[in-house]
Amino acid sequence: MIRTNIDFLTYLKKLQLLHPHYFSIENYTSKEVILKDHKRYHSLYIIHKGIAKCYFTDENGKESIQEFFGEGMQFGELEVFNNQLSYCSTEAITDVEVFKISHQHYLELLENDTAFNRLVIQSMVAKISYKAPRLSFQQSYSIEQNILKLKELYPNYETVFSKKDIADYLGITLRSLNRVLNSLQ
Amino acid sequence: MIRTNIDFLTYLKKLQLLHPHYFSIENYTSKEVILKDHKRYHSLYIIHKGIAKCYFTDENGKESIQEFFGEGMQFGELEVFNNQLSYCSTEAITDVEVFKISHQHYLELLENDTAFNRLVIQSMVAKISYKAPRLSFQQSYSIEQNILKLKELYPNYETVFSKKDIADYLGITLRSLNRVLNSLQ
DNA sequence: ATTGAGTTGGGACAATTGTCCTTTTATACG
DNA sequence: CGTATAAAAGGACAATTGTCCCAACTCAAT
Numbered sequence: 001m002i003r004t005n006i007d008f009l010t011y012l013k014k015l016q017l018l019h020p021h022y023f024s025i026e027n028y029t030s031k032e033v034i035l036k037d038h039k040r041y042h043s044l045y046i047i048h049k050g051i052a053k054c055y056f057t058d059e060n061g062k063e064s065i066q067e068f069f070g071e072g073m074q075f076g077e078l079e080v081f082n083n084q085l086s087y088c089s090t091e092a093i094t095d096v097e098v099f100k101i102s103h104q105h106y107l108e109l110l111e112n113d114t115a116f117n118r119l120v121i122q123s124m125v126a127k128i129s130y131k132a133p134r135l136s137f138q139q140s141y142s143i144e145q146n147i148l149k150l151k152e153l154y155p156n157y158e159t160v161f162s163k164k165d166i167a168d169y170l171g172i173t174l175r176s177l178n179r180v181l182n183s184l185q
Numbered sequence: 186m187i188r189t190n191i192d193f194l195t196y197l198k199k200l201q202l203l204h205p206h207y208f209s210i211e212n213y214t215s216k217e218v219i220l221k222d223h224k225r226y227h228s229l230y231i232i233h234k235g236i237a238k239c240y241f242t243d244e245n246g247k248e249s250i251q252e253f254f255g256e257g258m259q260f261g262e263l264e265v266f267n268n269q270l271s272y273c274s275t276e277a278i279t280d281v282e283v284f285k286i287s288h289q290h291y292l293e294l295l296e297n298d299t300a301f302n303r304l305v306i307q308s309m310v311a312k313i314s315y316k317a318p319r320l321s322f323q324q325s326y327s328i329e330q331n332i333l334k335l336k337e338l339y340p341n342y343e344t345v346f347s348k349k350d351i352a353d354y355l356g357i358t359l360r361s362l363n364r365v366l367n368s369l370q
Numbered sequence: 371a372t373t374g375a376g377t378t379g380g381g382a383c384a385a386t387t388g389t390c391c392t393t394t395t396a397t398a399c400g
Numbered sequence: 401c402g403t404a405t406a407a408a409a410g411g412a413c414a415a416t417t418g419t420c421c422c423a424a425c426t427c428a429a430t
Contacts, residue, residue: 056321064321124309131316136241136249139356171324
């Protein structure tokens with residue numbers, strides 16, 4: 001549920017020693033928006049500490065949570081390649097510390113550092129591999145099964161996430177979430 | 186709805202001239218399975234001609250279609266990097282011609298050919314960018330809105346896909362699809 | 371203390387969607 | 401041809417989920 005990428009983070013820390021001026025560190029407090037949708041950015045972020053949520057907002061204001069980002073997860077990197085506006089927002093859930101790196105420096109590393117290149121590709125593979133079954137599972141199974149799966153994977157999710165976030169993650173209403181949680185005692 | 190990647194295909198054809206022994210060509214007829222889930226492969230495929238569907242099957246036999254692949258779409262490439270079993274099946278819808286390349290040669294190109302490397306990354310960016318809003322849209326909107334969207338993006342989808350495929354793509358039952366199509370006249 | 375905003379919990383009802391089953395139509399094939 | 405098989409269509413009913421409420425509680429700021 002909370003995605004991480006420790007290999008990437010570890011390597012990034014090494015790079016930071018080699019190219020200190022490539023990276024800056026920023027801190028966000030809970031509920032601060034780090035990256036806003038429909039805006040253009042020239043940098044991307046990698047989570048050093050804390051948890052953030054990445055979500056779409058539709059025209060009715062309903063949020064749909066894509067992923068919860070933990071240590072080593074990067075966001076805003078897709079825009080390096082497709083040159084589009086940011087297509088979702090990312091907001092701190094706990095207090096968060098991020099590394100920030102410009103598109104330009106990121107591309108430089110990508111071209112000149114084979115290990116970094118491979119780690120970037122692997123991070124993308126992980127994102128695809130994660131999203132694919134999630135789409136299927138939410139389509140195929142009932143809310144109850146989805147919640148049971150959540151509890152299995154992440155037993156104490158209530159301590160970190162609000163009910164609203166859980167509902168937005170599962171693509172259901174708060175009412176439905178409560179109802180099903182009740183029926184499970 | 187039918188995904189393509191012409192840039193990738195174009196470049197691949199150039200590579201084929203440079204390294205003819207890297208590639209082989211295979212042909213599949215409608216409904217043949219090209220790649221089966223839970224199996225290990227040592228090659229991956231790129232669609233040259235035709236349309237295929239990529240789908241999960243759950244324990245009840247229900248299919249959930251991830252994407253429809255058209256020209257230039259590759260599949261089986263994630264397993265090059267995560268060394269896992271294939272996590273979904275790909276089946277020809279129309280007759281299909283594919284290029285086949287071994288993991289080993291693919292990795293060789295990835296390391297030695299910067300342009301190829303970039304195209305692979307861009308293909309992954311495209312897959313992520315496509316999956317993300319699809320998850321949200323199907324969660325947030327009614328079946329009716331999803332079908333209207335489909336008709337808008339791909340007016341004559343009925344000519345290519347069976348009703349069952351459309352239902353599996355939208356994550357709904359055939360009965361629900363028929364009902365909603367009726368209510369739209 | 372008091373207000374107000376945000377979170378949680380749930381009743382009542384409506385709408386949506388699934389399940390099960392039957393029928394019809396199209397298509398393939400000996 | 402006729403027959404088997406798959407695809408398409410839909411009736412009847414049940415189950416799930418959403419919508420629209422209202423109430424209780426927490427917590428921060430006044």
